[in-house]
Amino acid sequence: MDRLLLVAGVALALWALSCALMVLLAARLPNGLMKQVAEFLPSCVTTARTLRRSPLVPRRAKVALLVAVLWVVSPIDLLPEFLPVIGPLDDVVAVILLLRYAARSIPRETLLAAWPTDPRLLERLLGRDRVSSTR
Known part of the structure; x- marks a missing residue:
């Protein structure tokens, strides 16, 4: 169960990081x-x-x-x-x-x-x- 929570937390953190990165990159578009x-x-x-x-x-x-x-x-x-x-x-x-x-x-x-x-x-x-x- 702890392993599943860790994997879910890492997946959620990676998703949030990728969303933030996409927003930053989109803001820099000409x-x-x-x-x-x-x-x-x-x-x-x-x-x-x-x-x-x-x-x-x-x-x-x-x-x-x-x-x-x-x-x-x-x-x-x-x-x-x-x-x-x-x-x-x-x-x-x-x-x-x-x-x-x-x-x-x-x-x-x-x-x-x-x-x-x-x-x-x-x-x-x-x-x-x-x-x-x-x-």
Whole structure:
């Protein structure tokens, strides 16, 4: 039993260390597409949490945003996370689809104000016509 706890503790420490290392390395990326990709899911979660508190966002959009956040934090995935490259793909696709759905009914200014990083990625994600159509 002690050996199992030791192995679990070492595994947890290595996981936490690798997460911290990834955050540090992602912060050092130069501005551009790679940095935007690294910031994508955290930006989506932050945006969804911000928009869920906004009175300007309709209920159906808030439900879609809640589902997006729950999808990202859920340990159950269509594709296991340990698969290289395609592991987080189901999270990304689900978040994009849910964010696009919610964005149809959210005012452009509210959506852009909630996006914590470069708004060009959000415009690329939604399509310029969709972001501009809420003016």
